[in-house]
Amino acid sequence: MRKMVLAANANAAGSHVGEWRHPDAWDRPAANIANAVRLAQIAEAGKFDLLFLADGNGVRQLDKPDLFRATSPSDRPGVFEPVTLLSALAMVTRRIGLVATATTTYDEPFHVARRFASLDHISGGRAGWNLVTTSNPDDALNFNHSEHVARDKRYDRAAEFAKVVKGLWDSWDDDAFPQDKASGTFLHPEKVHVLNHQGTHFQVRGPLNAPRPPQGHPVIFSAGQSETGKDLSAQHADCVFAIEGNLANAQRLYADIKGRMAKFGRAEDDMRILAGVTIFAGETEEEAEALFQQLEDLVSPAVGVDYLSKMLGRKMRDYPLDEPMPDFDDEHVGHTGIGKGILRVAREEKLTVRETYKRILPQMGGNMFKGSAKQVADTMEEWFTTKACDGFMIAAPVVPTGLERFIRLVVPELRRRGLFREEYEGRTLRENLGLTRPNNQLS
Amino acid sequence: MRKMVLAANANAAGSHVGEWRHPDAWDRPAANIANAVRLAQIAEAGKFDLLFLADGNGVRQLDKPDLFRATSPSDRPGVFEPVTLLSALAMVTRRIGLVATATTTYDEPFHVARRFASLDHISGGRAGWNLVTTSNPDDALNFNHSEHVARDKRYDRAAEFAKVVKGLWDSWDDDAFPQDKASGTFLHPEKVHVLNHQGTHFQVRGPLNAPRPPQGHPVIFSAGQSETGKDLSAQHADCVFAIEGNLANAQRLYADIKGRMAKFGRAEDDMRILAGVTIFAGETEEEAEALFQQLEDLVSPAVGVDYLSKMLGRKMRDYPLDEPMPDFDDEHVGHTGIGKGILRVAREEKLTVRETYKRILPQMGGNMFKGSAKQVADTMEEWFTTKACDGFMIAAPVVPTGLERFIRLVVPELRRRGLFREEYEGRTLRENLGLTRPNNQLS
Numbered sequence: 001m002r003k004m005v006l007a008a009n010a011n012a013a014g015s016h017v018g019e020w021r022h023p024d025a026w027d028r029p030a031a032n033i034a035n036a037v038r039l040a041q042i043a044e045a046g047k048f049d050l051l052f053l054a055d056g057n058g059v060r061q062l063d064k065p066d067l068f069r070a071t072s073p074s075d076r077p078g079v080f081e082p083v084t085l086l087s088a089l090a091m092v093t094r095r096i097g098l099v100a101t102a103t104t105t106y107d108e109p110f111h112v113a114r115r116f117a118s119l120d121h122i123s124g125g126r127a128g129w130n131l132v133t134t135s136n137p138d139d140a141l142n143f144n145h146s147e148h149v150a151r152d153k154r155y156d157r158a159a160e161f162a163k164v165v166k167g168l169w170d171s172w173d174d175d176a177f178p179q180d181k182a183s184g185t186f187l188h189p190e191k192v193h194v195l196n197h198q199g200t201h202f203q204v205r206g207p208l209n210a211p212r213p214p215q216g217h218p219v220i221f222s223a224g225q226s227e228t229g230k231d232l233s234a235q236h237a238d239c240v241f242a243i244e245g246n247l248a249n250a251q252r253l254y255a256d257i258k259g260r261m262a263k264f265g266r267a268e269d270d271m272r273i274l275a276g277v278t279i280f281a282g283e284t285e286e287e288a289e290a291l292f293q294q295l296e297d298l299v300s301p302a303v304g305v306d307y308l309s310k311m312l313g314r315k316m317r318d319y320p321l322d323e324p325m326p327d328f329d330d331e332h333v334g335h336t337g338i339g340k341g342i343l344r345v346a347r348e349e350k351l352t353v354r355e356t357y358k359r360i361l362p363q364m365g366g367n368m369f370k371g372s373a374k375q376v377a378d379t380m381e382e383w384f385t386t387k388a389c390d391g392f393m394i395a396a397p398v399v400p401t402g403l404e405r406f407i408r409l410v411v412p413e414l415r416r417r418g419l420f421r422e423e424y425e426g427r428t429l430r431e432n433l434g435l436t437r438p439n440n441q442l443s
Numbered sequence: 444m445r446k447m448v449l450a451a452n453a454n455a456a457g458s459h460v461g462e463w464r465h466p467d468a469w470d471r472p473a474a475n476i477a478n479a480v481r482l483a484q485i486a487e488a489g490k491f492d493l494l495f496l497a498d499g500n501g502v503r504q505l506d507k508p509d510l511f512r513a514t515s516p517s518d519r520p521g522v523f524e525p526v527t528l529l530s531a532l533a534m535v536t537r538r539i540g541l542v543a544t545a546t547t548t549y550d551e552p553f554h555v556a557r558r559f560a561s562l563d564h565i566s567g568g569r570a571g572w573n574l575v576t577t578s579n580p581d582d583a584l585n586f587n588h589s590e591h592v593a594r595d596k597r598y599d600r601a602a603e604f605a606k607v608v609k610g611l612w613d614s615w616d617d618d619a620f621p622q623d624k625a626s627g628t629f630l631h632p633e634k635v636h637v638l639n640h641q642g643t644h645f646q647v648r649g650p651l652n653a654p655r656p657p658q659g660h661p662v663i664f665s666a667g668q669s670e671t672g673k674d675l676s677a678q679h680a681d682c683v684f685a686i687e688g689n690l691a692n693a694q695r696l697y698a699d700i701k702g703r704m705a706k707f708g709r710a711e712d713d714m715r716i717l718a719g720v721t722i723f724a725g726e727t728e729e730e731a732e733a734l735f736q737q738l739e740d741l742v743s744p745a746v747g748v749d750y751l752s753k754m755l756g757r758k759m760r761d762y763p764l765d766e767p768m769p770d771f772d773d774e775h776v777g778h779t780g781i782g783k784g785i786l787r788v789a790r791e792e793k794l795t796v797r798e799t800y801k802r803i804l805p806q807m808g809g810n811m812f813k814g815s816a817k818q819v820a821d822t823m824e825e826w827f828t829t830k831a832c833d834g835f836m837i838a839a840p841v842v843p844t845g846l847e848r849f850i851r852l853v854v855p856e857l858r859r860r861g862l863f864r865e866e867y868e869g870r871t872l873r874e875n876l877g878l879t880r881p882n883n884q885l886s
Contacts, residue, residue: 020622020624020629021624021627022624023624025624027622027624028620028622029622030620030622030629030630030654031561031564031653031654033564033565033567037534056652057553057554057557057652058648058652059635059650059651059652062635062637062650077615077630077635077650077651077652077653077654078620078630078652078653078654079652079653080561080564080565080653081557081558081560081561081653083526083527083530083558084526084527084530084558084561084562084565085530085561085565087526087527087528087530087531088530088531088533088534088565090531091480091531091534091535092534106551107551107554108549108550108586108587110500110585110586111500111550111554114500114524115524115526115527117524118474118523118524118527118528119527121474121476121523122476122523122527122528122531124476138648141646141647141648142553142647142648142649143551143553143647144551144645144646144647145646146646172520177471177473177521179463179470179471179472179473181463181464181465181466181468181470184464184741184743184746186463186473187473187520187521192502192505192520194505202587203584203587203588203589204584204585204586204587205501205581205584205585206585207502207505207520208502208520209499209500209501209502209520209521209522210474210520210521210522210523210524211473211474211520211521298627300627303627
């Protein structure tokens with residue numbers, strides 16, 4: 001049986017908005033390379049498949065001073081650029097995969113192909129590219145746009161972008177560089193392939209000025225859950241990062257994405273789907289619950305109320321914290337179903353304003369598994385064996401102790417059940433994921 | 444007295460076109476991270492100020508199969524992307540500066556500002572950006588252009604690009620991120636500066652999503668020797684990489700560039716000018732000469748003749764190698780004065796075709812100092828003390844042994860004369876170069 005894939009968030013910041021204030025959390029987490037090195041080495045010691053670095057090209061919520069003041073991990077402005085960070089981490093690790101985010105909307109295929117080829121050479125075949133089309137509309141303002149590129153155009157561009165990047169990675173045959181001193185043959189000029197791509201969004205001649213990457217193609221990640229996003233994944237992604245709140249929905253999404261692969265000539269086994277989850281694991285269920293509560297208490301009311309305001313689409317600052325949630329008319333709440341759901345729960349359980357924001361904040365990091373090692377392993381096994389996912393993208397509530405605790409408590413339980421590796425199977429990320437090395441399409 | 448600046452080419456490839464075939468040269472130099480690590484550590488042990496990585500975004504001379512077959516270092520297609528390589532090298536070095544090339548013509552200021560800020564954080568203040576406008580016209584074809592951007596437009600864009608990058612580096616005050624767990628103050632929202640740049644070439648809102656770099660601004664390098672290039676350097680560059688073939692011309696260029704700084708409100712001491720030079724150093728003059736001859740013999744006739752053809756702008760393959768150079772009409776040779784100069788020398792010295800290409804090939808790496816340690820140190824001292832330069836960008840003829848030999852033979856001689864450091868003066872590249880840390884212009 002194939003083993004479960006385990007991926008760790010490389011952000012050196014926990015998934016919970018109150019995390020950074022916890023005594024066990026890193027001191028001074030902003031752009032701190034020592035923390036990032038330590039985190040990478042913890043994950044590698046746990047035999048994780050890969051480190052994953054989410055990213056955006058801008059600072060969010062400039063308009064929300066309080067949220068901005070104690071920002072959530074993905075909104076924090078004190079971060080590294082992903083590829084520079086993972087190149088550095090390549091030198092202090094040996095086997096773990098290194099997956100960085102890069103946007104197809106505000107970058108160029110030649111640059112992206114080149115950086116990930118370079119990272120793959122530096123790391124000996126451990127690079128991955130998380131393809132995103134950029135979700136934060138404000139990033140556009142940093143790239144000569146007055147507004148975000150429209151969704152359909154972004155996805156159309158992304159598909160062509162991925163095609164060009166793969167073509168550039170195939171610029172050279174694997175044996176194009178004999179570098180033979182005796183004969184004076186540095187390279188074989190007949191083993192270069194000039195792409196000459198002429199498309200709707202791009203004209204790119206090639207070839208890339210790097211030898212073919214050790215993996216052939218660095219592993220491509222994608223995460224979109226819209227119709228176009230799922231098609232893009234089915235066509236181009238080796239791994240998909242999926243977020244669903246419950247088992248049934250995750251199973252449905254898994255079948256949906258894998259079911260789309262055939263029309264692009266791909267087999268379902270050519271892709272791994274990873275479920276995003278924050279894991280609160282304890283020696284006992286009570287210990288996990290206590291950590292959860294401790295983090296809740298580290299969220300200042302200003303941050304909590306601003307976050308609630310954002311979810312409901314209404315200013316909440318003028319309502320007393322410890323009185324019941326106001327009974328808003330459902331029609332004037334939020335832009336999506338989320339706001340209505342929050343109000344429904346608050347009404348049914350008669351929650352105060354404070355209780356309401358505490359209830360919603362943990363979901364910021366997506367799904368959550370909470371409990372003893374056995375309870376968490378049970379849930380992971382169920383998701384894995386019932387085709388809700390091929391593995392997990394794990395966010396720790398507190399970094400680095402949450403990851404250490406997961407590795408100390410849950411990973412041995414997964415190993416006992418034969419669900420997770422004892423040792424790395426291969427040298428490259430593709431080998432560890434059980435994915436084949438792509439043939440050169442231009443040869 | 445200020446010490447001389449010494450910079451080493453980080454390319455892990457020698458400057459001479461025959462270098463890679465030499466027994467002492469690296470085996471398998473293409474995209475080889477182990478070689479790059481070793482080279483960085485050799486240069487740091489020699490207390491060099493910095494590693495410098497030249498770069499382009501394309502493969503040159505696809506139309507010249509023989510040149511392509513045994514390519515010169517700058518034309519080699521098997522290279523790392525500069526910032527990924529230097530991020531990796533940051534983790535295996537502690538004090539040496541890390542200067543990477545990035546183009547202003549085919550990249551975005553937000554991306555460049557971010558990558559170099561990230562490299563500066565990762566390396567603890569050792570990053571430098573070599574600003575280029577891209578010299579190889581064919582690079583345009585990899586970035587959706589049918590021809591290279593015109594020179595004037597490139598330089599106009601470059602000046603605005605540099606201004607935006609510096610503005611983005613000033614997005615945050617140095618003390619904007621207290622990250623205080625007790626009070627819950629992650630950052631001070633009043634210490635962010637939104638750039639809101641609206642210019643001819645760029646609209647960039649900001650702020651950058653990284654704290655201010657340790658150096659304030661990573662060190663900016665530039666190399667253009669045209670009028671617009673010299674003005675760009677005088678306005679924006681902390682260091683200039685200059686190539687002149689003799690002392691008088693180098694002195695003239697030095698005075699010219701520094702003389703332009705006042706009109707941009709800068710003092711001459713705010714800039715270091717580094718002369719590019721290939722150094723053949725031996726225990727004796729004869730040993731240096733022998734190495735030089737050995738390398739000449741490693742250039743295959745096909746490579747030599749193709750290179751000569753390129754310089755003269757004429758096909759040279761049909762002329763016998765060991766007969767005198769044909770007596771072409773000067774009017775039909777080359778596009779610049781270089782071809783005419785080659786013909787003049789060949790005529791005066793009655794050189795054969797083979798002798799002619801051997802004569803011109805060593806100049807590919809720019810200027811050349813050749814001789815015993817004392818002779819090389821004498822020349823370096825003369826250039827340094829007579830204001831031809833503030834230091835040198837050193838290319839070794841064979842890597843790594845040429846650099847090791849320079850450090851073993853010439854560096855002690857420079858130290859005896861008080862011209863070069865015994866130990867690093869500071870922790871950051873700016874400190875070692877004796878350059879001040881820029882104030883935040885947006886505070």
